[in-house]
Amino acid sequence: MGNINRILKIEVPVQVKLAERRMFIGDVIELAPGAVIQFERPYDSPLELMANEHVIASGTAVKVNEHFGLRIVSLAKPSTPGA
Numbered sequence: 001m002g003n004i005n006r007i008l009k010i011e012v013p014v015q016v017k018l019a020e021r022r023m024f025i026g027d028v029i030e031l032a033p034g035a036v037i038q039f040e041r042p043y044d045s046p047l048e049l050m051a052n053e054h055v056i057a058s059g060t061a062v063k064v065n066e067h068f069g070l071r072i073v074s075l076a077k078p079s080t081p082g083a
Contacts, residue, residue: 016070017048017055046073 019039046058
């Protein structure tokens with residue numbers, strides 16, 4: 001049981017993914033303050049919570065005091081190795 005407790009105390013980085021898209025380098029170089037980048041994802045779609053580049057949950061943005069937070073709405077189904 002001691003090894004499990006040690007594993008459960010390992011810190012891993014988690015990220016909240018808003019959206020992504022591919023852009024030509026030339027277009028990236030031309031970005032300037034005030035530029036708007038449009039994404040295909042609807043503005044009100046759930047945000048993705050990721051760990052190790054895998055989606056583990058989705059949720060909605062919330063304000064926690066003066067900070068950003070994520071209210072979990074659903075958990076992702078575990079993936080099967082090799083699937």
